Amino acid sequence: YQGVENGTGNTMYSGSVTLGTQASGSTYTLTDTTRGNHKTYNLNRGTSGTGTLFSGPDDVWGDGTPTNLETAGADAHYGAALTWDYYKNVHGRTGIRGDGVGAYSRVHYSSGYVNAFWQDSCFCMTYGDGSGNTHPLTSIDVAAHEMSHGVTAATAGLVYSGESGGLNEATSDIFAAGVEFAANNPNDVGDYLVGEEIDINGDGTPLRYMDKPSRDGASKDNWYSGIGSIDVHYSSGPANHWFYLASEGSGAKVVNGVSYNSPTADGLPVTGIGRANAEKVWFRALTTKFTSNTNYAAARTGTLAAAAELFGQGSVTYNNVANAWAGIGVGA
Numbered sequence: 001y002q003g004v005e006n007g008t009g010n011t012m013y014s015g016s017v018t019l020g021t022q023a024s025g026s027t028y029t030l031t032d033t034t035r036g037n038h039k040t041y042n043l044n045r046g047t048s049g050t051g052t053l054f055s056g057p058d059d060v061w062g063d064g065t066p067t068n069l070e071t072a073g074a075d076a077h078y079g080a081a082l083t084w085d086y087y088k089n090v091h092g093r094t095g096i097r098g099d100g101v102g103a104y105s106r107v108h109y110s111s112g113y114v115n116a117f118w119q120d121s122c123f124c125m126t127y128g129d130g131s132g133n134t135h136p137l138t139s140i141d142v143a144a145h146e147m148s149h150g151v152t153a154a155t156a157g158l159v160y161s162g163e164s165g166g167l168n169e170a171t172s173d174i175f176a177a178g179v180e181f182a183a184n185n186p187n188d189v190g191d192y193l194v195g196e197e198i199d200i201n202g203d204g205t206p207l208r209y210m211d212k213p214s215r216d217g218a219s220k221d222n223w224y225s226g227i228g229s230i231d232v233h234y235s236s237g238p239a240n241h242w243f244y245l246a247s248e249g250s251g252a253k254v255v256n257g258v259s260y261n262s263p264t265a266d267g268l269p270v271t272g273i274g275r276a277n278a279e280k281v282w283f284r285a286l287t288t289k290f291t292s293n294t295n296y297a298a299a300r301t302g303t304l305a306a307a308a309e310l311f312g313q314g315s316v317t318y319n320n321v322a323n324a325w326a327g328i329g330v331g332a
């Protein structure tokens with residue numbers, strides 16, 4: 001017997017979920033045949049190769065604890081599926097490269113490794129187990145962030161330094177939020193926070209905040225000349241802030257039970273166009289306007305061109321997109 005299956009993943013961060021799996025005889029594997037054959041591998045603390053494809057005699061994966069090595073595999077496989085579904089259903093893009101081909105994931109990279117990363121060279125995603133191997137970096141938003149680096153590489157190709165590097169990072173945070181909201185998982189509802197599940201700071205705080213990026217103590221809220229010389233995970237701040245302002249508008253707001261309070265650079269209020277529209281504007285700009293050296297000023301121009309095509313030049317939505325740029329200090 002050979003076939004397409006729906007397995008059960010007992011994940012660390014997203015509760016019990018359905019996973020795309022494959023049966024071969026009486027053995028099941030983490031192979032998602034309905035999503036480009038995305039496979040999830042266990043590196044078992046190694047740092048090279050693919051390790052072993054997760055396989056087993058039942059179609060139940062993990063037990064929700066990090067000591068069960070299948071658990072991180074379940075989270076990673078789920079995150080890859082959600083990311084696939086998001087790009088396909090929301091943006092009409094099938095697969096990271098848009099060619100229907102699935103990537104693959106590797107979990108349990110090294111020991112106590114506190115990062116996750118995308119590599120174009122293998123077209124693959126890799127996750128560490130976090131400090132003490134107790135909180136793998138396999139949350140929905142981290143998975144979507146990393147795989148979105150693959151989308152950026154396959155489209156605009158934003159160079160990973162200077163202002164384009166900040167825009168590259170922000171693109172991953174923006175679509176990470178998009179995937180998390182679209183997933184609507186009751187254990188991990190959508191938010192404008194990045195990495196709130198993985199406890200990377202050890203005190204339960206998120207890695208990044210999009211409403212007011214400086215809440216992390218290092219990211220910038222607004223553009224300034226010279227922002228291109230700071231770390232790309234901090235120069236992403238203004239573009240993340242743009243996305244929040246464009247989606248929700250300025251000021252205080254509660255979304256899915258999380259409180260935000262987004263100020264603007266010029267103190268003027270911004271009215272949001274809704275998250276779905278903001279995602280569409282950024283995706284269209286990324287895939288049809290941005291190039292490898294796009295900077296903040298060019299990102300403004302590119303998103304306005306995208307907004308003009310989507311909603312009409314001078315429309316209320318177009319004007320609100322422009323106001324969100326003014327709100328982060330990028331203006332005409």
Ligand code: ASN
Nearest residue numbers: 115116117118145146149
């Ligand atoms: N997790 C990091 C990121 O995606 C890895 C890196 O520094 N590129 O930004």
Ligand code: ZN
Nearest residue numbers: 145149169172
């Ligand atoms: Zn990144």
